[in-house]
Amino acid sequence: MKRLIFIIASLAVACTSPSFPAIDRPSTPTSQEDMAIIDYIDIRLEKEYFWLDEVLERSDYFNRRTNWEEYLDDALLMLDTNEDDGYINSKGQRVFYSYVREIDSDTRATSTTGFGIQLHYTIIGVGDERLGLVVEHVYEGSPAAKAGVRRGDIITTRNGSQIDMNNYVSTFNAIQNNTAATLEIGIFRQCPLEGESEVMTLSLDKGTYETTPIASCHVLRVESCDERIGYMAYTQFKSEHNSELVVMLQELASNDIDHFILDLRTNGGGAVTAATKLVSAMLGSEYAGKTLCELRRNPLNTSSETISKCSLEDLGFGLGAKSITIICSENTASASELVIEGLRGLDVPVTLIGTTTEGKNCGMDVTRRTISGKYIEYAPITFMCFNAKGFGDYGEGIVPDLDMVADNSWGVIDEYYPLPRCGWGDYTNDAALRVAIANITGSLPANATSTRGAASSGVEPYDTLARPYIGTTLLVEE
Numbered sequence: 001m002k003r004l005i006f007i008i009a010s011l012a013v014a015c016t017s018p019s020f021p022a023i024d025r026p027s028t029p030t031s032q033e034d035m036a037i038i039d040y041i042d043i044r045l046e047k048e049y050f051w052l053d054e055v056l057e058r059s060d061y062f063n064r065r066t067n068w069e070e071y072l073d074d075a076l077l078m079l080d081t082n083e084d085d086g087y088i089n090s091k092g093q094r095v096f097y098s099y100v101r102e103i104d105s106d107t108r109a110t111s112t113t114g115f116g117i118q119l120h121y122t123i124i125g126v127g128d129e130r131l132g133l134v135v136e137h138v139y140e141g142s143p144a145a146k147a148g149v150r151r152g153d154i155i156t157t158r159n160g161s162q163i164d165m166n167n168y169v170s171t172f173n174a175i176q177n178n179t180a181a182t183l184e185i186g187i188f189r190q191c192p193l194e195g196e197s198e199v200m201t202l203s204l205d206k207g208t209y210e211t212t213p214i215a216s217c218h219v220l221r222v223e224s225c226d227e228r229i230g231y232m233a234y235t236q237f238k239s240e241h242n243s244e245l246v247v248m249l250q251e252l253a254s255n256d257i258d259h260f261i262l263d264l265r266t267n268g269g270g271a272v273t274a275a276t277k278l279v280s281a282m283l284g285s286e287y288a289g290k291t292l293c294e295l296r297r298n299p300l301n302t303s304s305e306t307i308s309k310c311s312l313e314d315l316g317f318g319l320g321a322k323s324i325t326i327i328c329s330e331n332t333a334s335a336s337e338l339v340i341e342g343l344r345g346l347d348v349p350v351t352l353i354g355t356t357t358e359g360k361n362c363g364m365d366v367t368r369r370t371i372s373g374k375y376i377e378y379a380p381i382t383f384m385c386f387n388a389k390g391f392g393d394y395g396e397g398i399v400p401d402l403d404m405v406a407d408n409s410w411g412v413i414d415e416y417y418p419l420p421r422c423g424w425g426d427y428t429n430d431a432a433l434r435v436a437i438a439n440i441t442g443s444l445p446a447n448a449t450s451t452r453g454a455a456s457s458g459v460e461p462y463d464t465l466a467r468p469y470i471g472t473t474l475l476v477e478e
Contacts, residue, residue, distance in 0.1 A: 033372040037068035040371055040378065041100055045075065048303050048365060048382045049098075051082040072100050072380075084362050084395055085381045097360065098380040103368070105375050110240050113208045114178035116142020117149060118235075121331075122419055123168055124154070131163045132156045132188065133172060136266060136420050137235060142209035147202045150189065152422045152429075157186030157201075178206065213238045213270070216263075216424035217248040219255050225441050230257035230319065231433075233424040234278070237270020237335040242277050246315060249281040253317045259440050260321035262339075265354055265418045265432065269334030272363075276310050279339055283348065284318015292342040294390075295363065295383040304365060304382070325351045325436045328400060329418040333358030338385050340398055345387025352400040353436050355417060359397035361385050402435055410438050 042062075045055045055075075062075045076082060076096050086096040116139040126132045132154040138144045156163060158171045174180035183204040190197035215233040222229060230252040234245075252260070260282065276292055295308040326340060337357050343350045364379035386392035402408045404417040414421075414431040422429035427437055427445050438444045 031067075033374070034066070034068045034071075035064075036372045037100070037374070037376060038064055038071050040369070040376065041068070041072055041075075044303075044367070044378060044380055048297070048301050049082075049380045050298050050362065050382055050384065051079060051085070052298050052300055054079050054081045068100070072096075072098060082381070084384070087359075097362065098364065100376060100378045102374045103377045110212075111208055111210050113206055114142070115175060115183060115204050115206060116144040116209050117175050119155075119172060119176045120420055122416075123172075124419075126154070126156060126188075129164055130156070131165065131168045133163065133168070133175065134420055137215055139209050139211060143204045143207040145209075146207075147204050148200075149185075149187065149202060149204075150423055152189070152420045154188045154190075155185050156188055159184050160186075181206065211238075212244060213241055213267075214244060214248055217252065218425060219252070219257060220261075220425065220427065220437070222427070222437055222441065222445055224443075225437075227258040227441070228255060229437065229440060230255065230260045230321065231263065231425050232261070233263040233266075235266050237267070237272075237274035237278070239271035239273045242271075242274055245274065245277060246281060249278070249319065250315075250317055253281075253319050257319060257321055259323045259325070260319050261325045261327065261433070261436050261440075263327045263424065263433075264332045264336040264339070265327050265329040266331050267333075267336045268331055268358070269336060269360070272310055272335060272338070275335040275339050275342070276312060277315075279342060280313040280315050281317065282319050282321070282324065283312065283346070284320065285314040285316070286318070287312045287346060288314035290346060291388040293338050293345070293388070294386045296386060296392075297383045301382065308383075323351070323440060324348065325353060325440065327432050327436060328352050328354040328357050328398070330355055330358055330397070331418065333360045334363060337361065337394060337398055341385075341387045341391060341394060345389045345391060351402070351436075351439060352398065353402045353432055353439070354400050354404050356397040356399050357394075359395050361392050361395050402439065404432050404435065408435065410435050410444060412438075412444070 046052060046059060049055050058078055061078060066074060073096055076085065076098060077094060085098055086094060089095050117135055118137040120134040120136040122134065124132045124134060135149060135151055135153045137151055138149050158174065163171050175183065184201060186201050188199055213234055213236040215235050217232045220229040220231050279292055290312050292310045292312055297304055297306050299306055337360060340350060362381050362384050365382045366377065366379045368375065368377045384392055404414050412431050412435050417432065427433040434445055
């Protein structure tokens, strides 16, 4: 099922500022600020939006007597041909991938200040009217990591108060979005297969840490397996971390790995350049110059080429793996799906383990500019993605070879997958990773049994919250 994940992929664009007929502009706009930003939105919709033909037909009827934050969605709701721009959520509401928002000027920084916790989008119920927030990821070197917070921990209290139906949204924001100055959190930790659990209280102050998307990268030491299995958990395709990505993959290559497991279960996308860099390192110089994907735009688009090809590079090394396995979920989208279909387009076998992916086969050219004192990031859908064989029909998601929530050949099922249960690379407690290893070696690792239910007895999903913006970008600063 598609979830609220915004993925963007961008190539160089240039925006001009043409004048518009009076009919297109209200004589009394909400404000000069609204008018200026709406002008900016219109310029790119009418020149670059993938379904710009219909925009040009209906533009005169767009409601420009509104505020700029609401204008884009209101305009796109008036179109019929743009079905691939977003999806219908569980509440029957249309959610668009295209967006416009105000951002900080340093959003491409490789470090940030906060607690260093990313929460899973699922809120779980713990007994009567009590809730828990599940830790999806902890950034290395962050205050949370130094305090001992781990992936899979269940946060049950904040500042001594139990998380419940009245405060879980504010608590989510305080932790995920760093809106609190300090945190005291109560944690329940359980290893599903080891049967051990503990309760603790941890205090955190904000601090600065690196926002690397490489959550884990190492060679797995699997008992009774002579072959070397490389593993990387990669959470977002961020071009500013391309050098780090290459270094980590080169380190794996130097270990002469036999197989490679790429964990993209939380990766909603990122830069096309980062996706190209990753696949270039995976496949090596033999594939240099080959097309990973094509980005196809509306023929009326006057700002970019109708077709842009993304070619693989020669980085001087390759993983040389005999097999490639990708762990995926409904949160795997855009650039992650581009990697999967790109490999298939090059006839490189890849095994998918998890659940059906998001299904975002389109992307955006992203621009940023200052308007009326606001730094605005704007990302309308401008192209569709196709692999080297011309295939791009995965708008309903990519189906895994081994499904983690249904019966599979290894009998290891996790009905609440991808709810995190343990640290990255922990194949004893990670059902999907155990299945990946079993599929490579021909047998389940030690202690591998079926996993059903949530991360602790008596808990189940209660609600979901939207995940933050993540992106696939080749950015143009204006």
